[in-house]
Amino acid sequence: MDNSYPAVMSRKKDILKKATGIDYDKFEISPIAFDYEGLMNSCEYSWEDVQGILEETGVGKTALVELKNVTELVRSISLPGRGGRIFVKDEAANPSGSFKDRRAALSVFHAKRLGYKGVVAASSGNYGAAVASQAAKRGLKAIILQEVYDSRKVGQPEILEKTRACEAYGAEVWQLTVGPELFYIMLRVLEETGFFSASLYVPTSVRGIETLGHELAQQVFQKEGRFPDMAIITHAGGGNVTGTARGLKKAGSHNTVVVGVSVDLQGLHMASDIDFNRKSFTTGHTGFGIPFLTWPDRTDVPRNCARGLRYLDRYLSVTQGEVFYTTELLAKLEGIERGPAGNTSLAGAISLARELDRDQILVVQETEYTAAGKLPSSQLTFARENGIEVRRGNPKENVPGKAIVIPERVDQIEIEDIDMEKIRHSYIERAMKITEGYVPTREDLQFLAEDSKSSIDYVRETMKALKVKTAELV
Amino acid sequence: MPDAKRGDLVQIHRIVLEPDQRPDNLPSCTKSVPYECWIKGFLIDEGANMGDEVKIQTFIGREISGILYQVSPIYDHNFGEPQKELVSIGNGVRRQLEKT
Ligand SMILES: Cc1ncc(COP(=O)(O)O)c(C=O)c1O
Secondary structure (H helix, E strand, O other), X not given: XXXXXXHHHHOHHHHHHHHHOOOHHHHEOOOOOEOHHHHHHOOOOOHHHHHHHHHHOOOOOOOEEEOHHHHHXXXXXXXXXXXXXXXXXXXXXXXXXXXXXXXXXXXHHHHHHOOOOEEEEEOOOHHHHHXXXXXXXXXXXXXXXXXXXXXXXXXXXXXXXXXXXXXXXXXXXXXXXXXXXXXXXXXXXXXXXXXEEOOOOOXXXXXXXXXXXXXXXXXXXXXXOOOOOEEEEEOOOOHHHHHHHHHHHHOOOOOOEEEEEEEOOOOXXXXXXXXXXXXXXXXXXXXXXXXXXXXXXXXXXXXXXXXXXXXXXXXXXXXXXXXXXXXXXXXXXXXXXXXXXXXXXXXXXXXXXXXXXXXXXXXXXXXOOOOOOOOHHHHHHHHHHOOOEEEEEOHHHOEOOOEEEEXXXXXXXXXXXXXXXXXXXXXXXXXXXXXXXXXXXXXXXXXXXXXXXXXXXXXXHHHHHOOOOOOOOO | OOOEXXXXXXXXXXXXXXXXXXXXXXXXXXXXXXXXXXXXXXXXOOEEOOOOEEXXXXXXXXXXXXXXXXXXXXXXXXXXXXXXXXXOHHHHHHHHHHHO
């Protein structure tokens, strides 16, 4: 068999069909549109099944905790009457320490039911550990592929911790150097082993996350007699936003504002061997967050079920220094020491809560576990070793890859709104570029409007600006 | 005595793609270096020295070959050094809360 890069990539479609058990062609409508809900519903488990499958392995049903001291602190720097109540969903209590267990649970169960002997996941983060943990529980083999090292063999401490975690759950781990060829390796391993591709982006993955949004809506309702005003969600590849937002709706919480938050890493190139170790966050950052919104179908499956742009009402960035500061707040004021991803949305919530009235409720929908490699002290030690300046000061002076500025005071934590209009525009532009020569129909416009949470009028106007002809009136 | 004997926990190294086999759309700093990989498992060969081509059995029982890179590989990520930029945050916000 020819295992060169181009040869393996050209076998992609067949390999993935075998490895996911999904015939994606069935859901294609046109070069632009596909049947998203149809694809989501191809996952044949009922809502009760899903909840039962998670429960069997101890996933979910995590506590919802009100952060009263943090809220009090926020009120002390807010205008009179302002300072919403901040709650957090303690997802670190899941078996492998993050919400990713919800994401892995159904896929691994599904793989076993379909008769696969093992599962493969390409993830340098919590998802790899979640797949390894679920596979251990279900008696399947797991291979986890991780981007760990730069060409000097210097590894990001947080990812080294993830290697350890995956191996602790008995997985075979491939520690790779920087490069998008992770996907190529994944295809090779899938072909060689015949294992299931536990992609982050298949229907079973997103369905598992729906339980998170559903649970949090119900918990707030039980405590407060109403649904939350805002759900604050750390965003990278889009599964967290998509699943949570869908789950909220499923629970009847239709008016909750869905807010995504990422750590600002703008200016750093994600495939760069040099930039790789100039960042202190390995997920929940704009380096994934923005490209996955402007073009979700960039993943290891033909159509991505994690489509953040469909669900986001607002998208914010915070700085690395603000998240480190927030991590300290949570530990020192609430007695909860947790990892970086959940503290990203918490940093956003601290800033957002100042805009809200005192009786409004914000839910930070996750925490994640922390450990050696994941702590601010490990990350900042590593940052200094890689030539990054670390100091206290005004977080606005933070420069990704150059300076981490840790706020001097809590009132300096201040979100930046990322322009959703610009993201929607790039999304449509990208869709047009990829399908150049094809004339979009009204159905395509409808799809693009839904997929970008806009309107047919908006899509039409954007196309006009891009000088694209449509077949709407034909 | 060889560096590792049969059954020892070891780590192997492989070059997956040489620079000229990597795709062209990479940043030049990435494209100019090989794509490499490290995997852990138990040595299958009777005995081997660092740099030898060996076979291992991975944690899930698969057989993989590569160059012997490390014997008893350790996890050396740690908690880092204390950070003076962080240690005073807790008391500062506590005081602020007490004032309210
Ligand atoms: C703990 C945690 N929170 C949030 C995220 C972001 O989720 P998503 O990639 O689905 O946007 C990740 C993963 O990347 C994660 O591991």
